[in-house]
Amino acid sequence: MSTWPGVIEQYRNLIDLPSGAPVVTLLEGNTPLIPAPRLTEEIGAASILIKFEGLNPTGSFKDRGMAVAISEALYRGANAVICASTGNTAASAAAYAARSGLKCFVVIPAGKVAAGKLAGALAYGAETILINGSFDDALRLVTELSAHKPLALVNSINAYRLQGQKTAAFEICDSLGNSPDWLTLPVGNAGNITSYWMGFREYADLKDTGTPRILGVQASGAAPLVTGSTISDPETIATAIRIGNPARGEQAKLAVQQSNGMIVAVSDEEILAAQRQLSGEGLWVEPASAASVAGLRSLARRGDFDFRGQTIVCVCTGHGLKDPEIITDHYHPDPPIPARLSDLERRIEY
Numbered sequence: 063m064s065t066w067p068g069v070i071e072q073y074r075n076l077i078d079l080p081s082g083a084p085v086v087t088l089l090e091g092n093t094p095l096i097p098a099p100r101l102t103e104e105i106g107a108a109s110i111l112i113k114f115e116g117l118n119p120t121g122s123f124k125d126r127g128m129a130v131a132i133s134e135a136l137y138r139g140a141n142a143v144i145c146a147s148t149g150n151t152a153a154s155a156a157a158y159a160a161r162s163g164l165k166c167f168v169v170i171p172a173g174k175v176a177a178g179k180l181a182g183a184l185a186y187g188a189e190t191i192l193i194n195g196s197f198d199d200a201l202r203l204v205t206e207l208s209a210h211k212p213l214a215l216v217n218s219i220n221a222y223r224l225q226g227q228k229t230a231a232f233e234i235c236d237s238l239g240n241s242p243d244w245l246t247l248p249v250g251n252a253g254n255i256t257s258y259w260m261g262f263r264e265y266a267d268l269k270d271t272g273t274p275r276i277l278g279v280q281a282s283g284a285a286p287l288v289t290g291s292t293i294s295d296p297e298t299i300a301t302a303i304r305i306g307n308p309a310r311g312e313q314a315k316l317a318v319q320q321s322n323g324m325i326v327a328v329s330d331e332e333i334l335a336a337q338r339q340l341s342g343e344g345l346w347v348e349p350a351s352a353a354s355v356a357g358l359r360s361l362a363r364r365g366d367f368d369f370r371g372q373t374i375v376c377v378c379t380g381h382g383l384k385d386p387e388i389i390t391d392h393y394h395p396d397p398p399i400p401a402r403l404s405d406l407e408r409r410i411e412y
């Protein structure tokens with residue numbers, strides 16, 4: 063029997079991690095590429111596939127990068143790690159730190175982190191610090207603090223995070239035999255778009271798998287890479303990507319330029335509509351993840367690109383369970399009925 067060993071062991075010789083480093087893993091990666099037939103038909107593409115990263119151990123793509131960053135932190139002899147987060151990084155850091163016996167501090171913007179992410183950080187035992195400020199404030203603070211304290215910073219400005227996250231590009235090429243024509247993904251701090259582009263280029267050099275055009279998608283209230291300038295008060299219902307000053311913004315622009323791709327902004331309404339569309343195909347993803355599909359739909363509507371004959375992978379970075387309130391906030395059930403068949407029959411007119 064061969065079992066999936068996690069991203070580090072699976073791609074050991076392609077990951078820049080000191081060979082003596084311990085391998086911390088929760089068997090992340092190996093996420094499915096799920097066809098979205100209705101979306102494919104709407105867009106008129108040959109095939110649209112969802113890389114469902116919400117199926118990672120803590121429910122987001124962050125686990126790929128955290129496996130490598132935490133392994134490297136251990137190798138360096140760190141006793142504690144710290145990160146700023148809009149939520150998913152916090153939950154992932156907390157889990158991998160718990161796994162390896164490291165102490166974990168997470169700094170998050172008060173009131174702006176989805177319930178399932180905050181609960182995750184707490185469940186895995188992270189010291190969770192709320193600030194009256196944005197993610198950008200939090201990242202600035204933890205960067206300054208970790209520069210003079212013995213704390214390993216595990217945000218995606220840590221290069222080892224990218225080493226782990228690039229494995230998603232390898233998996234896609236392994237599944238399809240080649241890179242897709244397009245890859246779409248949400249962009250916040252721009253670590254993931256940088257990772258994918260690195261991964262696709264490395265595989266292309268090694269295995270001649272080609273490279274996709276990259277479509278990065280931001281929320282219109284938090285779209286510094288579209289407007290061209292930092293946003294001091296970013297706002298969007300997609301709290302995962304509520305980021306006004308992306309740490310890897312320049313690399314994101316390069317990825318888009320070199321891949322002949324694009325970065326677009328989509329409204330919160332478009333994000334929610336894309337989330338509903340995916341749910342209608344049985345895939346519940348968090349709002350930020352739905353942005354990747356919203357961006358594709360927006361481009362298709364504009365008619366700037368001809369997607370006929372194209373294979374498109376939309377990366378859905380986090381599970382819908384992370385942010386249940388975005389759904390239940392608008393759910394107002396009728397009062398309960400008596401537990402009687404006649405009442406149930408009256409209720410279900412079908």
Ligand code: AN7
Pocket residue numbers: 122146147148149150151152218248249250251252253254255302303348350351379380
């Ligand atoms: C679901 O957790 O920044 O462009 O602190 O949670 O690499 O930042 C999360 C980002 C997309 C954007 N989708 O990725 C954090 C955090 C989801 C995310 C992104 C995030 P980057």
